[in-house]
Amino acid sequence: MGLVLGEPLADARAKAGELQLHAVDSATDATALRRLALWATRYTPTASPWSAANGADGFFLDIEGAAHLFGGEEALLADLSARLEKNFGLPARIAIADTSGTAWALARFHAARNCILPGGREAEALLPLPVEALRLSPETCATLRRLGFKTVGALLDKPRAPFAARFPAELLCRIDQALGRIEEPLVPIIAPPVYHSLRYLIEPIITQEAVIALTRRLMQTLTHVLTRDDVGARALRLSLYRVDGAVETIDVGLTLPTRNVSHVTRLLDLKLEAQAAMHDAGFGFEAIGLAVTRAEPMPAQQTELDIQNHPEVPDEHSIERCAALIDTLRQRLGPHSVRWFTPVPSHIPERAEMLLPANASNPAKLKTTAGAEPTEEKPRPLLLLPQAEPTEVVALIPDGPPRRFRWRGVTYEIAGAEGPERIASEWWRNHNGHRSAEPTRDYYLVEDTGGHRFWLYREGLYERETAAARWFVQGLFA
């Protein structure tokens, strides 16, 4: 379509008409490049993603001493190219040269997509390339071009002194790096640590006790590594390799990062019981692996010191115990059975609060210390019915307080009613495109002659929204 890199957007639109626009997300790009470089460590241990000065769109591989493992440089290059194309859909340009500067220049500006430069011919290869091939800053390139230096060849045979005087040090440095006169160290990428321990067994094991006993030993091994790195496990995966090749995996998640061996073992024990993974052990498991799938920083802590705790503030120790308890309960009862209250900014009572599974989303919640101050001056029931239940109400006037109501087969004579508290529908909420026109509710706190207190509401404003108002019971007061 004739689009050129660095072109103004308006020009590109004029040429192409329909364009999809996305803002540059350099952080994600950098992460993706890093992951690609990590993948490329399959060829050599030293992979170095390009920094911003190098364009940040590729990586160096130091294949010295590694090429023969793949059948020579040609075979390695072909393999790398094919895999990038096939696995990632990336049509890569690859060059092999003695210096990283020359390799960079060839990868960018050589006519062929892939090229291999024999040793000692860097200068010769660089001669026809444009000055941009030297990895210079745009300003330096612009100045060189203004002075008439269009190719690297035009620079190489000129005396160095005037360049040193007129240009930043970068120019000569880059030339020397490309020609191999000075060293250019590569910053190798460091793979994230893998917390994994695996044990092969001579005799297959079948019973859950044996699996748990082994898991305990695996976790003990992991704990040392985790302690060294000051991290704790937030999620773990236990893999059981069956003799016939099938693999059972058990995942557990934790509320707080932990290195506690017995806690993890117990969680896995509960999970094994719940999943009944042991029921199809077949001929047994011949290997067991335990991996930390998610690690989080966990600074070292003093574990045991029996001092008198201040009762007003939950200490770290009790928070940890609480998190451990939540984990344990979740393993057996299911992740959605342990929940905590989360207030929601809404006027409608049933929407004003959500019960969210107690988990990683908010471990800070365990640290609450403040006493409760009733924020709502209006009466709110202690027990809320899952759904407001229709009720028959006798009232003196259609929009007055109720005098008697019948709910679940029992008639209650109302001794006193407080209200109404009018709660209008939330007009700003729209469901599936159309505004929900919920009727306004008038809430009454009523007390029957026996002292039972109920929360009733009348749905719809009399004569404005509805002709016959309906009544509902929504909650019970203490």
Place this chain on the structure above:
Amino acid sequence: MTLGPGFSVLRNRTAVAEELRRLLPKMEGVRKAAPIPFGLAAIDRYLPQGGLAGGALHEIVPEPDALSAAFGFVVALLARLARVHTLFFVVPAYGFRRYGRLYGHGACALGLDPNRLILVETARRQDTLWAIEEALHSRAPAAVVGLIDKLDLRLSQRLQLAATDAGLPLFLLRPAEILQSSAAATRWRVDALPAARDRFGLIARARWRLMLERCRNGRSGEWMVEYDHVAHRFSLAAALADSALPRDANENSFSQAG
């Protein structure tokens, strides 16, 4: 020198009673947990330790239709606890649906921070018991509240032991229909009463009838109490029929109502 025990009792009755009172909690193993006082002399002096035992099982039996009142009583007790830790409510998903669920804003209105509450829903009876015991054993929460359909002697002994070991109070709400003997430290029966009203006739404070049916090493009694959610304070209710009487002046005359 060997005086018979009966003789010494006759001789020094009060001293022996004091001695026994000092020894008893030690044998029960509840000395390490601080009691939870009502802050109301009329009730506290019926209880052996001047308050609800900290590491013990307490049964709370709602009268028919008064489950929310019983819940309110428990929430009020929890709000008075000194330890500001998490509280675990173990609620079976099967029997309790009918009455709805605990409402955080309502707990807040009774003075209990809903952020401290963790709701554990169980699908089966054995899960309920397991979760209660697990919560006690962990010693993490400040108190455990459970709802249970029936409680026999063996089960109550087991839960009482777990609570004593952990030094945590366990409040067990159970229906009134099937009452068997149990090993609980106290059994309370809770009924709703018409609320206390302010001078404008608006509902000011929740009011409950509390019947202490059984109390180990203590006496049983009956009171009508009000709960002030702002001060976290129980007080004895004034005469119900005659709201013109000043409330505080009557406190002493009502204390022996049970």
